[in-house]
Amino acid sequence: MCSILGIVNENRKRLSAKYIVEGISLMNDRCNGLGGGFAAYGLYPEYKDYYALHILLKDFELKDQVAEMLKDYVNIYKDEEIETRNVERISQDYIPWRFFVDVPERYTSDADNYIIDLAMKINNTGGALVISSGKNMGVFKAIGYPDEVARLYKLENYKAYMWLAHGRYPTNTRGWWGGAHPFSILDYSIVHNGEITSYGTNKRFLESYGYKCSYFTDSEVLAYLWDLLVRRHKLPIELASEVLAPPFWEQIERMPPEKRRIIEALRMTYGPAMVNGPFGIVIANGSGLTGTAGNGTMVGLSDRIKLRPLICARKNGTTFMASEESAIKAVCKNPDNVWAPHAGKPTVAMVNGDV
Amino acid sequence: MEMYSSVPEFRVDIDRQACRLCKRCIENCSFGALEWRDNKVKAFNDRCVACQRCVSMCPEDAIALRRTPSVMSAHPIWTENARRDVFTQSRTGAILLASTGNELHEQVIFDNLLLDACQVTNPAIDPLREPIELRTYIGRKPRFVELEELGDSLRLNTKLSPALKLEIPIMIAQMSYGAISVEAHEALARAAVMRGTTMGSGEGGLHKKLYPYADHIIVQVASGRFGVHPAYLEAGAAVEIKIGQGAKPGIGGHLPGTKITDEISETRMIPIGADAISPAPHHDIYSIEDLAQLVNALKEATRYKKPVLVKIAAVHNVAAICSGICRAGADAIVIDGFRAGTGATPKVIRDNVGIPVELALASVDQRLREEGIRNETSIIASGTIRNSGDVAKAIALGADAVKIGTAALIALGCTVCKRCYTGKCAWGIATQDPELRSRLDPVEGAQRVSNLLLAWSIELKEILGAAGINSIESLRGNRDRLRGYGLDHTTLEILGVQPAGS
């Protein structure tokens, strides 16, 4: 059991962290203080052209080591410690650091894959974890309840047009900073409620596409699957969702022929990418990726037989997606519309305008 | 020179008080172990194979078969079997013939693998009420799907390779007409139709009676090329090239001329009474590139409408071989483990050549993944799949589907008496004798095989549901849901499975 919440303003109006923190905190009964985290988009407008690497460092000495490694591969425009304050219940297991980097000119045509490879390299060194690597966005996470993590990172100092939050109740794996959500790769971030029974299948499938799973938790595969399907294989969001939560064969057989052909092809091709077991997820996707320039999105999705809850609401161009309606009502008392999405069908909120 | 081996293995006990002298047992014994002498049934214990036919046919339950108590002095190495084999060969100077599967290696790794289930953190899914899917497509899958936007609609630009659609991930193995009766063949084909799966023609062609079921039959092309002609290739749901089988890797075979009846002659397209010889290799495949050539020839012949499978015995270098087979264009690879059954094989080969299917499967699946070509072929595992637990474990190790042979025959009435090679099967399965064949009703037999497949399917859904999985593709290759129990470190490493408790 975990809590998830996403808030996005389609006009890129930047909201203070207050709302997301209040909303996620209302669901503290869904988590146990062993992991909390946030993703924020529109975070660094002044550095929006640089990849913002949020890196957790096991100790201070590692900082120079990571910086040296980065220098071999990218240009570091700026780097600094991510400011934190002491929070009673949180032990500072890691030092969070941010690097703004760009990719050397000769690699810019494939900059995104270049950054992913680099992130996986750093994760493999031990002691340093890249927790986000997109542009104009960042992830903040630690062990603790979400509100404690928000205080730790001084989230009140940040504004973003799109926020994700997660409160964790770890099951299969221990509570550690790296295992807290969101999981992020490039401009994709994901928060997940549930447990993936197909993890082994998904992980081995991803490995054959070059992904390395290093966070010891099932939720990690969701971020990579989304990256594979949407960014690399360019599937529309609706169809990528049908890969993660495919219709049953008996439902496919009742579809019109052309749609049926497509869905059958997807199920046959991406069978190992199907995510089994209960899940409710919210995926945030900023923009500005090479080759996929366009609008940012937030997508809510539950498993195909609805074993985890997901409620959506809208008010004046702001869309909310949450585990519980009360979390939305905590920050938006009278939404224009509240609805429970269909199992396995994505709810998509689009962000207008370019970065 | 008479020696100890003449001590019969079994003893037929007849309850003289109960016996009402109806002679049904005598009529039913196809091995001549019972005769009418001095107005009573006399047993010739040395001919008895314990096939249980007389036992089940006796209306008075007057017959019991017993294993003869050992009369030899015990020796741990020179077992009775070892001594008996030496004696037999010293008498005949011939290869020991055997049926069914490996008797020397009793360990089945499947039994040392444990499946997982959900508790609390995840709901078990109730298969009786919530949908759980077993459908499986056998064939090459694309690495990604390409779509094109056309106005409001999307067009699929990826062309899918032909695939076999199976409603259950359990297929019926290749067993030839000749090795088994046409009645057995028909029963298996009907069962395949009933359960939405396939059966294999085996290498002996397809009896004309079987053509109505051909869209559920995988027609085999083996080294003897018996009964292979355009109509045969066109009729099948898929074509399977047999390189080898687990019970006799690297060994050819022959169906003796005495068994080539007119119907078998017509089906195999060879003269009545002539030996049907299957060479050890295909004489058009002396290397991997030749396999590619045959795969492509068959694809041409079937106008690229049917998957082409390649079956091999699990041998030491199976992973590398399967990589080559995959790259040769095979849409599926059948890996037949060293415990697999057969109608006739040299005993020394059956018991000593090849490796267990669990290890072969695990290493092939991993190798193809490492090479990034796992999607290009399906993997089918066979060789002692005894129950739905074995099916689930094989799939979790990485198989797309499994094939069953012996289990299907047992459903038809086989009692595993291991005398298939005699052609005297008392149950009408491994025989061409018209009287014996008439004992097997294909419709009734089909129902029994179908029942078996149905029962396993329901059990598979229970296994999946307990693991919180509602579609078989999420178990496939999901080794995280297996644990090893009582397996050594190296074996676990090859299987890619953690030890229980970790």
Next chain:
Amino acid sequence: MRIVANYKHYKELNEEIFQAVQAGVAELTLEDVNGQRFIADCLKGKLNIDIYGTPGNDLGMFMDGPTVTVFGNAQDGVGNTMSSGKIIIHGDGRDILGHSMRGGKIFVRGDVGYRVGIHMKTYKSNVPIIVAGGRAGDFLGEYMAGGIIIVLGIHNRAKKAEILGDWVATGQHGGAIYVRGDVDESKLGNGASQFRVTADDEITIKKVLKEYCQVFGLDLEGLLDAEFTKIAPLSHRPYAALYTCE
């Protein structure tokens, strides 16, 4: 008595309710409720509880007697294993509403979610009843062993959506579901079948809907002026042939 829930934790809120009930208060109004779980959990006897806001999960769990009215939407698990009483929801209900319910009534004006009425049971004179004014999600009446579910499809929020989801009444072995309108055969799960509504069924429907209409101020005649479809089990022992031994 009026209690403002505001940001109180459910333990605090429910303790206040419990104390009030112990003191003999029979009319309670809860305001600014948002996400507090287990409201009216295991409360017994004649009580009226009006809730403004969004009560949290497991509203009215194990409840035996009270009438709870929600002016808004409810969350998952309304009336979980409830014994008797009434829950009225003026908005939508969510998933597993009426789970294992063994008596009483749940009236929802809007839509309901997934697995509504799952495993509800009839025992002797206890017949649980659920009425949904809008649509119902997949697995409606799953394993249903007794009781009555009525789905009206009149306040369907998602206008285009069908009244019923898939796998309706899968594993049903008791009770009845009445749907206002036709039901596509493909919607039914294993074990359930469609039947013609009999005179007895009509009497049942009318009786239940009369009360439903009074609660929400709806026109009974208008509601009844439609064909209902009955979904009931084929067998009380759908799995009799499932197991074998020797």
